[in-house]
Amino acid sequence: MEVGVTMNSAISDPSFWSRLQFGFTITYHYLFPQLTMGLAWFLVHWKWRALRTGDEKYNEAARFWAKIFGLNFAVGVVTGIPMEFQFGTNWAGFSKYAGGVVGQTLAMEGMFAFFLESAFVGALIWGEKRLGPRFHFLAALAVALGSWLSGYFILVTNAFMQHPVGYQIQPDGSLGIASFSAYLLNPWAWVQFAHNQMAALVTGSFVVAAVGAFYALRGLHSTQARLYLRGGTFTALIASLLVAFPTGDQQAKMVGKHQPVTLAAMEGKFDGGTKAGVALIGQPNVAERRLDNPIEVPGALSFLAYGHFGSYVRGLDEFPKETWPDNIELLYYSFHIMITLGTIFILLMGYATFQNWRGRLESSTLLHWVLMLAFPFPYIANTLGWMTAELGRQPWLIYGLFRTRDGHSHVVSSGDTIFTLIGFTGLYFLLGVLFLFLVGREIGHGPDKEKVARPENANTKKDESLASREEEAGL
Amino acid sequence: MIATWYAIVCFMLIAYVVLDGRNFGAGMLHWFVAKTPEERRQVIAAIGPLWSWHEVWLVGFGGTLMAVFPRLMASAFAGYYLALMLILWGLILRGVAIEVGGHINDRLWQGFWDFVFVFSSFLLAILFGAAAGNLERGVPLDAQGNFSMAFFTDFTPRGNVGLLDWYTVSVAIFVAVLLAAHGATYLTLKTEGLVNNRSARFANCLWCAVVPLFVAITVESWVVRPDLFRNSIRNPFCWLGLLVIIVSAVTLISGLAARRELRAFVGSNGLLVGVLATGAAALFPVMLYSTLAPENSLAAQAVASSKSAFFYTAIWWPVGLALATAYFIFISRRYAGKVSVKRDNQGFY
16 A cells, blocks of 8 residues: 555545454454464473473473463453454455355364363363363363364465365355365465464464573572473474474465465565575665665575576566555565564574583573563564465455455445554553563462462451351351 | 254354353342452352353354355444444453453452453343344345444334334343343352352342343334234244243242252253244344345345355364363363352362
């Protein structure tokens, strides 16, 4: 959207506000599931180790992180419900056209993933005694599986929008399902799922390592700090490597194959050619149709996208302008900053793992500082990855089939959406403050040595007197 | 096929209202049945670890509606835009209040979240009630099957209607009282001590209040939509629903009278299912009635998805339901029994 020219029309354009609202609410929402999907497997691992070794430190770790998990989960749930409803409220055109297809996976997510997660999450956080060690481990496993399953169904839905398969166009013009297995096993979904889940694991492990570093720097909870630092940095290294290769690489190849114009825009490639380079630095200049001040690795893009240095990569000029993503600059920078951050993650965690191997992970104050302050960056990288995917899909809502501008609800005015967007902004701001306060409090409090998941009520005397009153009343 | 899917979608919505209705009821009565901070934690604990499982029914309903009746979902959700957003915000506040209220053992903190819990529960019960009234009354659908509704217009239930008019407001009040009674019955079953005593008293009073309101709503519905009653007489499912209502009412009354808490709660659930299912059956085959012109109404046939969508959904949906029920039974058994005012040493919620 060329802001200067279309500012006035943007104000009265309901599609723009619905996009902004969906973009804002989904970005905010996804800050929470990306941590829970990563953290879930730490909980499973620690519960498993506790079961096998009987070492109480693993239970302590699981108990502490289950509380952090619970807070994230709660905010994830309450901010997630508006997402599904916005398909109907703000995107009625899209729902009418494709609801019969994408509704399948949205419903399956509820039936198969959310019921599983929501039944066991309370038991995971508060039910250690009620369930006993075995069932408590299984509750952790159930929550982890549920959260990944939910991710899969959402990514199948998104993959259909990126690369529609298994559909048929019905007599009334809307979409129906032709092959359910083709729809569920969309190759795009598998690649995107692998890439996305590894990225969630990066977030989870960075946060675990950061809390470990925080305790190490303060000289608190030394056993737990060591556990978080070692587990966090090693997992972060593996996950960061897997994010880049093979999953990120395959994702880029998928884009090159099915959305060549998107690949050109991601790389700021205006002219096509063989031996196409990857720009390390450069600013896309859309008006002049060139990349300003580039420093390129020659041939790299040809090789990465199509497997040979001599492969021909098409430039934006070879595509009609109405099929170009509508914000090339934002797309380009999102993609490039994501790649840069991913590279830094590998280097940082590679160094931390090396230090651990030398036995110096626990003694390096500088490294602890870096690890402690590094945790926001995977959130940024995840968000940028999704911006790349979703901006790159433009101007299509369903790639090649249905344009974004046709998707919004015609009965909902831009005023309605501005009003609710302001409402969401305010509510989510307060929710964010509340969340940070509570998580900060839990981290400040730290892992408990006691087996009690929560401090006893301070006023136990009163409890007793109440109980005796009840007994007198013959209850 | 269409009728079966209409029934399944209604089943999911009814399951949501019955399951989460107890939480709304408990929320509305929170201040009145629980006086001390400990008792208020006890009420939250009685809602227990499954409130989000209850809420998933709403999500499941939304997804399934989109899969099998996409055009209805699109038209209704967009038309109810602001009301639905208020519901979403209410659900956010309610969920947060339940989750974080117990995090800090402090009177001010807990008192604040108790207020949010009570407020959002009232708001949600009223809004869902108004939504139910809207479904029975109809909405101003145009010839394209779209509508956009103001919060209120001239408060009459005909022509260019708004979300609230004398009919939908009275349905909202009825639903709020009904859910409060349902919640009180649930709290009687699930708590012990003083909260149990107060809940039992509230249950008796509220169920007494439900009876005249129910009669009034029935008469009002007959005035607003006489065609629904002409339909119902010919519809065997409405008679079945009536039978469920009568049997449940007898179970409920005998349960309340004999202080058999489980029996009363079973009756309460049955009564809610009966009332809602009869309403849903009476509406069929129209899913959204037009107050402007009856020929604009959206019938199930016209808004349905493709045959293949019905077919695939029919394969996975029962599996999902069976699994969901299994999880529910497993967790419910672990958390069986009454919640005491004393914090159990796991202190859940």
